[in-house]
Amino acid sequence: MIAQHYKDMLGAKSVIREISEWSTARGKEIGYENVFDYSLGNPSVPCPPQFTEACLDLLEHTDPVALHGYTPTLTLPEVRAQVAESLNRRFGMDYTAGHIFMTSGAAGALAHAIRCVGVSGQNIVTFAPFFPEYKPYVEGAGLTLRVAPPRVEDFQINFDALDGLVDENTAAVLINSPNNPSGVAYSAETLTRLADYLTATGKKYGHHIFLISDEPYREIAFGGVEVPYPAKFYADTLTCYSFSKSLSVPGERIGYVAVNPHAEDADYIVPMCGQISRGTGHNCPSGLFQWAVGRCIDLTSDLQVYETNMNLIYDELKKLGFTVSKPDGTFYIFPKALEEDANAFCRKAMAYDLALVPGDTFGCPGYFRMAYCIGTEKVRRSFAALEKFVHEVYGVEV
Amino acid sequence: MIAQHYKDMLGAKSVIREISEWSTARGKEIGYENVFDYSLGNPSVPCPPQFTEACLDLLEHTDPVALHGYTPTLTLPEVRAQVAESLNRRFGMDYTAGHIFMTSGAAGALAHAIRCVGVSGQNIVTFAPFFPEYKPYVEGAGLTLRVAPPRVEDFQINFDALDGLVDENTAAVLINSPNNPSGVAYSAETLTRLADYLTATGKKYGHHIFLISDEPYREIAFGGVEVPYPAKFYADTLTCYSFSKSLSVPGERIGYVAVNPHAEDADYIVPMCGQISRGTGHNCPSGLFQWAVGRCIDLTSDLQVYETNMNLIYDELKKLGFTVSKPDGTFYIFPKALEEDANAFCRKAMAYDLALVPGDTFGCPGYFRMAYCIGTEKVRRSFAALEKFVHEVYGVEV
Structure with missing residues (x-):
């Protein structure tokens, strides 16, 4: 049936x-x-042509048994180290390879992040306007998505609405900056206020409330300005990234979860992703594309x-x-x-x-x-x- | 937390x-x-060298925006048609592209198949010896795995044990032929008896019991013999396949679910896979590798x-x-x-x-x-x- x-x-x-x-x-x-x-x-x-060249070089000059073989459960350590090094250099973080888990795009990253910090019956709060796929992503993990109404004057966070939505069953707050559909990036001021709110509210309810930061558009920033990196503002942050937009390879399904090393139980979260993968049938993104993005880690289209x-x-x-x-x-x-x-x-x-x-x-x-x-x-x-x-x-x- | x-x-x-x-x-x-x-x-x-050549040719001669772009939610129609045609020719089936859904390997295929036919609280019955990952696959979907004891004399199905395990909450029976770890393929006689049993038992409980057939080793058959194709024996069959073993590309995560066109609600199942994908973060296997296996559909290492x-x-x-x-x-x-x-x-x-x-x-x-x-x-x-x-x-x- x-x-x-x-x-x-x-x-x-x-x-x-x-x-x-x-x-x-x-x-x-x-x-x-x-x-x-x-x-x-x-x-x-x-x-970027370097991405195609990386794929060609890997296909032409690597033993195919190694190239196309199973990657480790927690994904390729060399590539995880490259991601960590790049994030550290760009955003002043202190990730190690152990805090990075390569995923099938941002969808895969969010599926893991949500299951890492939330259990069936809990809720996740996000802010309108929001990417409509968040609903199936959150509900697929057995949680409920709550949506704070928009602050239409500038599309920063509507803090007035938050208190009515966050409660003792809130596992995480989910943000997307720069935002689909508004194009607006959360300012340092917004992120500071959000971090203060989550710290205080977590204390009130007696458990850490995680921040899940969905950042597929991070590299598409205008005016030469780097958008503020949310994990820099709040320790309990899981950053979900995809190379889909920055390298223009959405069909190859490659991204990652980066766990802030200062998050609660930070060292357990990537190994937990490995366990979550088994139950969802995720089991690592393509090996070729893990290697290829590692070689193009600081490039964009x-x-x-x-x-x-x-x-x-x-x-x-x-x-x-x-x-x-x-x-x-x-x-x-x-x-x-x-x-x-x-x-x-x-x-x-x-x-x-x-x-x-x-x-x-x-x-x-x-x-x-x-x-x-x-x-x-x-x-x-x-x-x-x-x-x-x-x-x-x-x-x-x- | x-x-x-x-x-x-x-x-x-x-x-x-x-x-x-x-x-x-x-x-x-x-x-x-x-x-x-x-x-x-x-x-x-x-x-096979043709697989590498297919990847190189696609990378060198396809517009990268199209090659690496999002594939449709239900995966590439051209490749789904190639899979259907190959299965029809080899096994006398009548699949159309609409019955094929490309997945991230057999793990992705099983994750979808289980969710298509089972709901939280139901059970799935398999036969020892069995691949231990079946347990997280089934439990990850909220179902329970029940294991029939082995028939050690020949590793065919132990039918005597089935009646005590299948009940009104059984969503599906999960088989793996040729089998990991025994190497034994189920005979036509075994599959006929299993089909008869499932038909009769489904009638008894008033709902179709699906057969989920996990076949990553189908192409590794000895003595020049083709192993019996389970879907040929039972209409309500979802065939889960991976190119991991036949093409030696396990790290690229590419396989499919094939829905027997004579299964209950057969035409809904692939569209349902598209919905299931959203909740698990699966969202299609790599586009390059979908195209590449399409070009190598009848080849093996x-x-x-x-x-x-x-x-x-x-x-x-x-x-x-x-x-x-x-x-x-x-x-x-x-x-x-x-x-x-x-x-x-x-x-x-x-x-x-x-x-x-x-x-x-x-x-x-x-x-x-x-x-x-x-x-x-x-x-x-x-x-x-x-x-x-x-x-x-x-x-x-x-």
């Missing part, structure tokens, strides 16, 4: 995916180059296009009178819609071949997401459509 | 891994070439060495008077120890630099496993040590 609760999930389609499918279908009618598809967060730039696109779109949106926070990074921007119902706003935009995603799916109604991981030429061309849309539908003077 | 039940698991070490670690340590003292290490099931032959080794070891064991079933495939053999306590037997063998794994860990006390995925020259050299061991310790005339 098949498992009814998974069968029941089949009806609910992802809004993002639906809009993306509409874009593809519309592209077949008018040519995809004429659809201004801001729906999907798929990297649009190639991986040429990410400049995202900043170019962001500046163009931000200026255009401001010109048209949109309320919008300027992104600190990622390839997303999250303006306020021109009517209260962002679903209606995005539906109407389709008539102008604009694919925008309503904020409801990120827990933030009234806003919409544009994923600008597309060519700059298309971004420029999209402005005529955007202007026509807001002028004809909302009477905006352009 | 870290999750105590995972922390508690850290004490329990795998017996196989302990013996393997002893071999490595002993190798540092006397040279690893002098340790007769029959402990680990790690393929010893390289992947040169597996001849395993049969050569098996024949040498089987003849030697028979010569020394061991009770042993001749393997039909795999790279394992599972003889009866020369004393009741196989742990003691294996411990004493260490003094002769022989690394053997006691059968207790496979639910079959009194037997021991030899993994002969090592060079034939070492197999030959090991016989002097084996003969000295059984002569000096057990008085066997050699």
Whole structure:
């Protein structure tokens, strides 16, 4: 008999995916180059050539039995050491290889981090706007996701809402900075206040509350600014990373969990990840790609296009009178819609071949997401459509 | 606060891994070439050159954005179609791409299959001797593993024990043919009887009982014989496969679940796998390796060495008077120890630099496993040590 609760999930389609499918279908009618598809967060730039070269070199010059053999349960020690060294150098941390566990992307990292610090029946608190996959990630581990409402003026943390959500059953707080969908990075001030809150609240309830920091967009930071590293602010932090966006290799499923060495029981957490892996069928990411990211540890794709696109779109949106926070990074921007119902706003935009995603799916109604991981030429061309849309539908003077 | 039940698991070490670690340590003292290490099931032959060529060609001649991009939630349709076509041609099945879901090895396949057909509180029945990782796989999904005692005369299924184990809460029966550790493949007669039993028992309890067939060793069959394909015998079968052993690429984590098109709710099961993936953080195996196995779908490594080794070891064991079933495939053999306590037997063998794994860990006390995925020259050299061991310790005339 098949498992009814998974069968029941089949009806609910992802809004993002639906809009993306509409874009593809519309592209077949008018040519995809004429659809201004801001729906999907798929990297649009190639991986750095050094990544391809590393893969080729490994395939050509390594004994295939060793190269493709099982990696250790806790993943490759050499690569874990490379990750630790890079994080230490960049962020002034003191990780060792023993604090790093290589995973199948950020999804794998989050699946392990959640199970390390939470048990069935507990809850995890996150902040709107938030990546909608957090819900299945948290619920898949038997916990409940609680969502704090957004602080729309700047998309920093809404601390006023926290006290009503964190309780004695809170295992962790889950953050994503720079944020999908807002593009905003949490400031040092926000992270300091969050650390103080978690320390005080953990004391109140008699147990450490962990911080799970999801950072796939860490390397896509604008204005030459490095975004604050959350683990630097709070000892009980598990940092979840993916190379998907920084190296443009999302399909190869490679990332890691980094355990702050000053966290509670820090030395047990990576070995626990090895145990968790057995029960979920994770059992290590690809060996080739573990080696390859180790060789490219401080490299990124040429990410400049995202900043170019962001500046163009931000200026255009401001010109048209949109309320919008300027992104600190990622390839997303999250303006306020021109009517209260962002679903209606995005539906109407389709008539102008604009694919925008309503904020409801990120827990933030009234806003919409544009994923600008597309060519700059298309971004420029999209402005005529955007202007026509807001002028004809909302009477905006352009 | 870290999750105590995972922390508690850290004490329990795998017996196989302990013996393997002893071999490595002993190798540092006397040279690893002098340790007769029959402990680990790690393929010893390289992947076929076509696999390396496929990877190189994909890396050199595919747009990296497409090659390394996200694969669809239900994995690559082209590769799923190649798997279906190959299975149909070889086993007379009628799979379509819609019945295939690519996974991170057999571990990923089993994690999905178990969650597709079982819910928390149910049980899954398997047969000793069995791969010890089945326990965390099943328990990780919230089910209980029940183990039927072995039928030691030929390592086929012990049907007498089944009725006491299968009940109204049995979600599935889990088999592994050819079997790790016995090397024995289930005969057509065994599979027919099992199918009849499951059909009748499913009717009795008013729900379909699924068969989960774990087949990573399917391609390692001896004497030119193809082992019977379990899904051919029973409609409600989920076949779990890994390319780890057939292509010698265990570290790249690539396999699949194949859903018999005649199974209950067959068309829902692959979409359900997509949902299950979200909760476990599985989210597709590597895109490069999905494409690469698609190009090598009917190839294997040169597996001849395993049969050569098996024949040498089987003849030697028979010569020394061991009770042993001749393997039909795999790279394992599972003889009866020369004393009741196989742990003691294996411990004493260490003094002769022989690394053997006691059968207790496979639910079959009194037997021991030899993994002969090592060079034939070492197999030959090991016989002097084996003969000295059984002569000096057990008085066997050699």
